[in-house]
Structures are given as structure tokens and as C-alpha cells.
Amino acid sequence: MTRRLRIAMLAHSTNPRGGVVHALALSEALCDLGHEVIAHAPDASGKGFFRSARCELRGFPVSPAPSDMTAMVEQRIEDYLRHFEQPCATEFDLFHAHDGISGNALATLKERGKIAGFLRTVHHVDAFTDPRLMDLQARSIDYADVLVTVSDHWRGHFRELGREAICVGNGVDMVRFRPDRDETDHRLAVHLAVGAGPVFLAVGGIETRKNTLAILKAFAQVRILRPEARLLIAGGVSLLDHSGYQAEFNKELNGSPHLASAVSLLGAVADEDMPALFRRADALVFPSVKEGFGLVVLEAMASDVPVVLSSIAPFTEYVPPDAAVWCDPLKPASIADAMLAALSENVRRRSVKAGRKVAARHDWRSTALAHLPAYHALLDQTETIHA
Structure with a gap:
């Protein structure tokens, strides 16, 4: 991909959960490939992301979280929508969600005509007891223009449901994680x-x-x-x-x-x-x-x-x-x-x-390169629609 892309990478929080770790490492690897990536997440603690990164980080303030989990998820979706209501926030070539909260926010922005489409990485599918949470999870997936998974297992899951997904795998920094003590x-x-x-x-x-x-x-x-x-x-x-x-x-x-x-x-x-x-x-x-x-x-x-x-x-x-x-x-x-x-x-x-x-066999550069077909697919799709 010779075109330099401006990518909005969206995570559900600034905490060190697997999906957030993946999103930050992917963002850095894409920046190393020459793209501009800005990672976004609701910052409930006000302390920013759990680590610094070689990409721009935008943790944004959120409303007080309700005690009910479903209400909290819905509140975080609204927090994301307020964040992206700023005109400059939607000036990206691509929007890439890594969870149901940010995926639902992007689905709403897509419905409102604010963005042309978005990608959704599905790390795994949860089984919630609350039907509303199940509906929100499904919406964040169903409205996505391109699905990405990190394993063939979950790609197969979506194939059985009639959806195709691109498997990108995962990576590890072997300079940082090594047996040598310091x-x-x-x-x-x-x-x-x-x-x-x-x-x-x-x-x-x-x-x-x-x-x-x-x-x-x-x-x-x-x-x-x-x-x-x-x-x-x-x-x-x-x-x-x-x-x-x-x-x-x-x-x-x-x-x-x-x-x-x-x-x-x-x-x-x-x-x-x-x-x-x-x-x-x-x-x-x-x-x-x-x-x-x-x-x-x-x-x-x-x-x-x-x-x-x-x-x-x-x-x-x-x-x-x-x-x-x-x-x-x-x-x-x-x-x-x-x-x-x-x-x-x-x-x-x-x-x-x-x-x-x-x-x-698993490095972040390879993981980033594996995303490029997905980015191509979404760009081709949205540019065809708006041609």
C-alpha cells in the first residue's frame, strides 16, 4: 500500500486488556510502515493509556459510570459518540474498532452518514446473560463493513454464520519479552x-x-x-x-x-x-x-x-x-x-x-501487513459506493 493512510484505532478502555494491548502494538507497527495512526479510548481514570506508544494517543474523558453493566456499556458508547462529534475527529481514511463499545459508536456514526464505513476486529464473542448486551455485541459486528479476527477459529465461526473475515494473527515484541534479566x-x-x-x-x-x-x-x-x-x-x-x-x-x-x-x-x-x-x-x-x-x-x-x-x-x-x-x-x-x-x-x-x-513466527510487523488487505477492501468498498 503506497498511499499513506490516516487511521483511527478504537479501543474500549485505556487499561492493559488483551484487545487494548493488541490495538496499541498494531498502531505502532502501522506507524512504522509509514501510516498515521491515532489510538482512541475512553479514559475513565484520567491517567491516560497504560503505556506510552510510538503513535498518537487520545484518551478522552467519560461520564460517571452507572453501576449497572448494561447501562455502563451504553454510557461508554455515548461517550464515544460525543468524542467523535468534533469535526476533526472524523477526518480519517479508516476507522478500526476493536470491541463492541467502539463498534457500536461507529455503527451509529455510519447510520448518521458521518463516516462511510468501518472495520471491526473481533477478538472473541462473549455470551452475555443480558439480551441487550447480546444485541449490542451483534450490532457492532453486523454493521461492520469488514471483519477481522486474530485466529482461524473465530474466522471459522463467522464463516458458519455466512460472514467472511480476514485473519491477521497476533504478535510479540521479542526485544522486550526475552529471557535475559535486567x-x-x-x-x-x-x-x-x-x-x-x-x-x-x-x-x-x-x-x-x-x-x-x-x-x-x-x-x-x-x-x-x-x-x-x-x-x-x-x-x-x-x-x-x-x-x-x-x-x-x-x-x-x-x-x-x-x-x-x-x-x-x-x-x-x-x-x-x-x-x-x-x-x-x-x-x-x-x-x-x-x-x-x-x-x-x-x-x-x-x-x-x-x-x-x-x-x-x-x-x-x-x-x-x-x-x-x-x-x-x-x-x-x-x-x-x-x-x-x-x-x-x-x-x-x-x-x-x-x-x-x-x-x-509472530511479530507485529507481519500482523500489521496482514491488515492491509482488509484496509484495501474497505477503501475500495467505500470509494465504489461514493463514486
Whole structure:
């Protein structure tokens, strides 16, 4: 693509969630290819994006969020619409949404004739209990002119529904995520004070989709054989309401003081500390029951950390058998067996070597280049309509 594009990249928040991480890294890679990308997101905290970037960032203020999740989502859509009501905000060649909130805002702008069309990256499809949320999710997808997915699994999902999507994959920065230690490692180790370990790391917070309760139950079994083991749970800054699941998790955790003392709930970890956090772990435990791709899998593999992984798609699409320690995510005993196996030197050596090759095949430049056909398709479509 020789034409320099001005692209509006839209995320649902400024927090370090997978879709936001992907959107920022993609924006930077597109800028490196010579395009102008401005990343937008509602900034509820007023602190801006969770990290700086090699592209322009526009976090905009939002209205106070209602306690009801559906009302909050609708409020965020309205916040986005107010942001793009400014004349200069719609002076872009392309609009690219990465979530249902920004996708609905763009769908409304399209209905009003403010923009010609938009792309929507669907990282995964949620199953909400509220019909209104399901309708909003569907609208953000149905109104999109071009669909993008990060895995063949979800591209196949849409194909079954009669929609074609372009699969772009994911990337990892292997300069940043690497096995070599630096000055942050000692500082983080002192802060965590986890002892000799072994240390298991789960990333994504306490959520049903992340299968955190099953991880906890598996860890309890691991502690029978490895009483010195520790479990770190990082992340979890989500707009969705996971309070019911979190209450169930806390009940399980607090029911055993011996177990609770071995589990650290880290919450959101500073972006600059994430590479050292991976390196501190003896294994990443990622038995998710639903994922779009699983960015942290690549980050762990680039850091030479073994990965305990669900034997489901999309993981089975891009991770070869010897690059992970596989488990049945629905069986805590299977997760526990995989966690213990990941500590074996032979298993570790094999999975780390194969995992490094997997990570090396996924770079952000390739991910950005994979978007260009989607951008071409939308530009051709909108220019034909307005010809």
C-alpha cells in the first residue's frame, strides 16, 4: 500500500486488556510502515493509556459510570459518540474498532452518514446473560463493513454464520519479552517476596473465561506435592462484571488459610514490569475456556517460560504439541498434572525450545501487513459506493 493512510484505532478502555494491548502494538507497527495512526479510548481514570506508544494517543474523558453493566456499556458508547462529534475527529481514511463499545459508536456514526464505513476486529464473542448486551455485541459486528479476527477459529465461526473475515494473527515484541534479566528483575523479586518457588503465573485476573477458579483448585493439588509453590494472579482490569465469579473464587481461597498465604492477587501490573514478571515464573498457567488468541502465550514463550495450555482452539491452531504442556481446562486435576509436569527439566527444555520458535513466527510487523488487505477492501468498498 503506497498511499499513506490516516487511521483511527478504537479501543474500549485505556487499561492493559488483551484487545487494548493488541490495538496499541498494531498502531505502532502501522506507524512504522509509514501510516498515521491515532489510538482512541475512553479514559475513565484520567491517567491516560497504560503505556506510552510510538503513535498518537487520545484518551478522552467519560461520564460517571452507572453501576449497572448494561447501562455502563451504553454510557461508554455515548461517550464515544460525543468524542467523535468534533469535526476533526472524523477526518480519517479508516476507522478500526476493536470491541463492541467502539463498534457500536461507529455503527451509529455510519447510520448518521458521518463516516462511510468501518472495520471491526473481533477478538472473541462473549455470551452475555443480558439480551441487550447480546444485541449490542451483534450490532457492532453486523454493521461492520469488514471483519477481522486474530485466529482461524473465530474466522471459522463467522464463516458458519455466512460472514467472511480476514485473519491477521497476533504478535510479540521479542526485544522486550526475552529471557535475559535486567535491573527490573531484582526490584520485582524483592517486591513479590515469593521465595524460592516454584512460581506459577496466571494472567487475566479472576474471570470465568480465564478459568481462574479451576487454576486455584489445581494449585491446591499441586501444593500437596510442592508445598513451597506460589501462585501469582496478575491483571483483571475489566469493564465487565465478574463479581459473582470472584465471590466464588474468594470463598474457595479464604476457606483455606494455608492456601491463601501462597496466592498473591497482583491486580494490574505496571507495563514496564511485565517482562520481569514472566521471567520470575517457572510456568505460565493459561487454561482458558475461551480466547481470541492468547497474547500472553507468546509473551511467555518469548521469555523462555513453559506454558500450561488448554487443549482447545485457537491454541491448537498455532501452538505445536511440543511447545506447551497441555491440559483439559474443565478438569482441575488435569491442570494440576500439567503444572507439575512443567517443572520437569526435560519437559521445560523441550517446551521452551519449541515455544521460542512459535514466538519468533509472530511479530507485529507481519500482523500489521496482514491488515492491509482488509484496509484495501474497505477503501475500495467505500470509494465504489461514493463514486
